[in-house]
Amino acid sequence: MQIIESGNVAAALGVKLARAQVIAAFPITPQTPLTEKLSELIESGEMKAEYIPVESEHSALSVCIGAATAGARTFTATSANGLLYMHEQLHWAAGARLPIVMCVVNRGVGAPWNVWNDHQDSISQRDTGWIQIYVNDHQQIIDTVIKAFCIAEKVNIPVMVCYDGYILSHTYMPFYLPDQELVDCFLPPHKSVYALDPEDPRNINTVTLPEARVNVHGVLAHGYMELRYLLQEDLRKSIHTIAEVEERYSEVFNREGGAYLEEYRCRDASYIAVSMGSLSFQLRVAVDALREKGIRIGVAGVRLYRPFPDKAISNALSHANGIIVFEKGMSYGYMGPLASDIKSALYGNVNGNRKLPFVHNYILGLGGRNIRTRDLIDALRNSCKEGESTHMSDTLKWSGLKI
Amino acid sequence: MTAKTTILNLPEEEFVHPGSRACAGCGLGIAYRIGLKALGKNTILVVPPSCLTVLQGLYPIATTKMACINVTFASTASVASGVLAALRAMGRKGITVACWAGDGGTSDIGIQALSGAAERLEDFIYICYDNEGYMNTGTQRSGTTPFGAITTNTPILGKQQPKKDVPAILAAHGIPYVATSSAGYPLDLYDKIRKAKTIRGTKYIHILTPCPSGWGFQPKDTAKIGRLAVETGLFDLYEIEDGKFRLTGRSRSMVKKRELVPVKEYFMLQSRFQSISDDYIERFQKEINDRWKRYYNEFSQVS
Structure with a gap:
């Protein structure tokens, strides 16, 4: 089915089709209509998810970090200074290997204040260990959001889907709405490697020493540097995974696109x-x-x-x-x-x-x-x-x- | 809470194992051991950087046997909100989510997220252990450091501002349960956490946890100092349940018996108060006396 909607709504519909379970967001222009739409879909009962209206972007990503650690599929979105305010949590989400998906609706950062489009916000977060994908139109927004969950959950690395504020977020264009059944087949329910569980108690992200250290069973566990090395290795390997996901998506939905x-x-x-x-x-x-x-x-x-x-x-x-x-x-x-x-x-x-x-x-x-x-x-x-x-x-x- | 827990019926199961990295005489160590017994096994803990991070040990060895997620300083209450949302979304019921943060992580850098979560009435227990400063980084002043206390960044005169009243700030959010406790009365803490577990919405418990190295007293005196803070009327034990304030435990019995220990005794035992003048001590004493006069009027008649 083809519909005409704004880029922000395209993103929201992608999140709905992906069946995200926990969404947290704080308003910021030009992202706001995206998460407004999600709150509307959830309040009306069209979408089954938890919507947490937090008091800041730092908390928005923190909610996703908590929810993803507990095993849920999570989503947030932001722009500009909101993204910069998340900076600490961006590193944390990647370091903790949480498959969070976030839309960044690109906007210039202050000072001085500016609400219009450029790429400084997401570009300046490139070294946080996230996967960053930039899209060109509304069709790519909705498709990439769905693919992003698939990629994130395959490689346990968070994904940013970046699209231009106003130029894409607030303009209306026709795009194909993927069929829910096909999306469900493409993106099965999320099963995390480890979800917080009192029956299997673990102390997660605790202080990790410069040198690798043995655990109580005498087995050598990773030190900080090994964990960081693995993040880099897995990010490099994800280049292939991203192409595979792209290929599978084009098979299922019959839409060509370049992964890279x-x-x-x-x-x-x-x-x-x-x-x-x-x-x-x-x-x-x-x-x-x-x-x-x-x-x-x-x-x-x-x-x-x-x-x-x-x-x-x-x-x-x-x-x-x-x-x-x-x-x-x-x-x-x-x-x-x-x-x-x-x-x-x-x-x-x-x-x-x-x-x-x-x-x-x-x-x-x-x-x-x-x-x-x-x-x-x-x-x-x-x-x-x-x-x-x-x-x-x-x-x-x-x-x-x-x- | 009708039946008070005693040492005889306190559960034996330990969640904090020997060999923690806490300092000798750590007030947090007492509160944490008893607090985890009260929270019970079916709990997910959320812990920001603090002395507790140190106490819990270094990867891959942990002192505690609890599902626990360590988080950034400012994000405790939001991460806990996320854990709760995930549990709801995934239909996992019967798990208590508890934040356990220090006074800096609560009253300073964590207060925005905590205020947001309290306003949303997130269904967690937030426990703040108050050692009245940034002890983990070497005793710097925090929002809850009391007036006159010498810290490493108020090194000569001592802090020149009064202690921030965090329980009152939380109470102003209209959350269903706010309580204070002291490491000097661990069973009182146990009962308050047990009670908090039965209440829906945000629960806030503020524990005074004396710190021998930061406050300058002998490690053997932790419980004594924790009790003296209450008995001098400096740190009152109370609950605010659905907006209704009532003194509890030792503070409650002090109203009945009208036995307030002079505050000077508390100050004398700690080297952090060495810069405090007699004038100030008198002023403190007057503030306490005035507040307790109100307590006598309000609570003497209540059984």
Whole structure:
């Protein structure tokens, strides 16, 4: 069935279809309509779940941590400063290996206050050990929310589904509503590795020493560093799991999608524009315009940001002459984090005399600054021309800046 | 509670095993051992960083045999809310969820989550053990450190502000049960926890747990100090049940017998009060006398 709804409602319906059992949330723009919808679905009896209206985002994720440790399927959502307020609990949820799913409705962070879209909120949480997936439209929102529970529960790592505030959250688009029976078949009820149980008492997440230590039976248990190593190992392995889940989803629901990145006119491209979120769809328009002018250019939208699918990304990009990365976030004091990651991924693909593509990095759309397709076309054209002559990578450019 | 528990009918089963990492004479150690007996096996504990984290031991060895989740400092009451929600969602009944946090984790960094949970009337027992400072990090002042107490960040003059009245803050939320207790009267604590288990909604129990190393007294004197705090009228034992205040235990019998020990005796036994002047002690004594005058008027007639 196809319906027309907002991005936030698409997310809420995904959570309902996934049969989340405990939902906790605190209002923040532009996420609020998502969890309002969930409270409505639960109060009306359409959805069977516990809704905990907490007093802060820190508590929202804390409720999910408690509920997930007790074995329930849990969900929360937030934006911007709400996500930053959760920061401590983000690390905790990943360290405790809890399969929590959270929607991050991307918004610029203060100061100064700003409620409009960019990616600084989730980008600045990339090192917390969560899986981060960025989506481009309403169909991807609802599908990815369902897939996110499946991924999280397979690998015991929490998942963030990130989508653009207002551009996706508050716009209405048609999308297919997955069939509940098929979702139930795709995503069976959650069975956690260990759920808090007085019959099997354990002291969870207690102080763990620098050195591994034997338990009362003389068996060597992990130290802190082993547990952290396993998180990293499992995150790297999850790159394959995420592709498998994507494949199964497309089999069941007959919808194609790239688990790692979505390529558009990239096959024969000499230049590839790269971005995350809805911007990659806007870049397709710019690419079409430049193709008409004879420039062989394509666009790759990165879907999976953490764990970073470096091999897939480097394979997709390294054949090009130049890569132009457009980002709505910064690693302040250096450059856009995605550009930085792409450069690092390409370096892993160095072989012999092969020349690496140049990488240009544009920062744009911060705090909701309007991104004009005309500016994207100009930026791409300039980068192609400039890169051709100098082949320099170390340039950070700002697009749409009025200073 | 009609039948009072005595040492003769206290359950023998131990949940806190010997060999804990608590300091000698730890007031928490007394309260925790008796408190877990009252909570019973069918309990899930939620514990933020505090001396209790140390007491419970280091992975993979635990002093206690209880399902327990260690959580971040500010999240105790919210994590407990999440555990409760999961138990409801999964249809698991008959499990008591109890938070066990220190005074800093309750009155300072944890108060927002606790206030939110109390306002939602979450069905847990929240136990605050009050050693009147951040003892685990080396005796810094907290919201419940009393006036005049020397701590490592009020090192010369002592704390210049009065103790935060956390039970009153919780009572103002309109929760069904608030009680105070002292490590000097562990059986009183036992009975209050047992009672809390029978009540639906948020239950708050505030225990004074004297700390030999932080307060500066001999480890053998923990129970004595815990009792003296009550007998001088500094720390009253009471319950607020459905909004109704009543003195309990030793405080109740003190009203009948009108026997208030001079507060100076309490201060003299602890080196943390060495900066406190006689003027202040007099002021304290006057505050106590005034409050107890009210108690005499209100509660003398009640049997």
